[in-house]
Amino acid sequence: MKYTDLNTPMRTIMTPGPVEVDPRVLRSMSTPIVGQFDPAFTNIMNEVMEMLREVFQTNNKWAFPVDGTSRSGIEALLCSIIEKGDKVLIPIFGRFGYLLTEICERYGADVHTIECAWGEVFDQQDIIDEIDKVEPKILALVHGETSTGCMQPLDKIGPACRKAGTLMIVDAVASIGGVNIKVDEWMIDAVIGGTQKCLSVPAGMAPITYNDRVEDIVQQRKKVELGISTNEDKQRELNRSLSFIQSNYLDISMLQDYWSPRRLNHHTEATSMLYALREGLRIILEEGLEQRFNRHLFHEQALITGIEAMGLELFGDRSAKLPTVTCIKVPTGIDSELVRSMLLQQFGIEIAKSFGPLEGKIWRIGTMGYSCRKENVLFVLGALEATLLYHHADIKPGKATTAALDFYTQNIQPSVSVV
Incomplete structure (x- = not known):
């Protein structure tokens, strides 16, 4: 058997780990x-x-x-x-x-x-x-x-x-x-x-x-x-x-x-x-710890704004939320794995499922490190909305990305190191 050069697909990784490498x-x-x-x-x-x-x-x-x-x-x-x-x-x-x-x-x-x-x-x-x-x-x-x-x-x-x-x-x-x-x-x-x-x-x-x-x-x-x-x-x-x-x-x-x-x-x-x-x-040290923590909070809030504008519901106690992981309840009647599969195959975006008693009930989106960027947040919101509409989910069309854009234009994004 002849093996070809290694050529992995380009992905936008929005899981709770592993994430995109800087x-x-x-x-x-x-x-x-x-x-x-x-x-x-x-x-x-x-x-x-x-x-x-x-x-x-x-x-x-x-x-x-x-x-x-x-x-x-x-x-x-x-x-x-x-x-x-x-x-x-x-x-x-x-x-x-x-x-x-x-x-x-x-x-x-x-x-x-x-x-x-x-x-x-x-x-x-x-x-x-x-x-x-x-x-x-x-x-x-x-x-x-x-x-x-x-x-x-x-x-x-x-x-x-x-x-x-x-x-x-x-x-x-x-x-x-x-x-x-x-x-x-x-x-x-x-x-x-x-x-x-x-x-x-x-x-x-x-x-x-x-x-x-x-x-x-x-x-x-x-x-x-x-x-x-x-x-x-x-x-x-x-x-x-x-x-x-x-x-x-x-x-x-x-x-x-x-x-x-x-x-x-x-x-x-x-x-x-x-x-x-x-x-x-x-x-990390070049960016500064406090600035880095604030950046994660900033993009987490943009993601939440878009998710809720779409009509989806977050899972878990909001007062105890981990800023780097956002859990979303799967809408009634929607197959969570079909949605994840379409996001990966059609958009090249990976989000995560969960385990144990939450299997099939929530999706988990990670905003961590280099993956925690405005373009990633807007991309995953738009793709998730389109995929849910394709599967006839009861959501509010056209709201997610617009709401996140409103958040980004009305708030000052913490500065980050430029690659």
């Missing part, structure tokens, strides 16, 4: 390869760590990417601090809370969960009350839940965790780089991000940051596994429960050594992906 990031990936211990490359590693601290809004010593998609970062942190039998509390308000539960259970945690309806988030006090009740070692929760388009407030939970001696681990994959998340100010102990969403970098790395409280546990476990613990009772207990870190690739203590000035060899760094991440972070 052209400057794509160009950076063609930069020549150098060795992973070449001073030119280790300098890039240092720059990436510095830029990640700025984006995470933290002074943490440790901020670096785990090679792998977002889930690798989540699992690396959890597997490196969970010991068999540890109590972990997980508030679930969508699909990815269940993912946290599965990962924690695989590493032997005693998992306690609380749940609220999909489309809602928790009152922070309810989580704090559960922390007091369960007394967990770890609170693991999602910040921006892409399956429901909702965002969990965190600012009061962090101080409560610190008071209770609980570690707060946050999945910020869908929010970092697009939504304000103040790691130090909110007293979050560890945060996991993703490259393929608001950072507008291809999937393949999971930026993480964590503080001294997490590092202390990581280092203590490392001493125990090496048989040099000074606490003999702890050593015997861990030997008996087989609670050693089971992953070599995702062992944070080993990754620390690799990213430290010691540069202890652990794996071969994903060179071109690190180039991409560096450029993606540089673009």
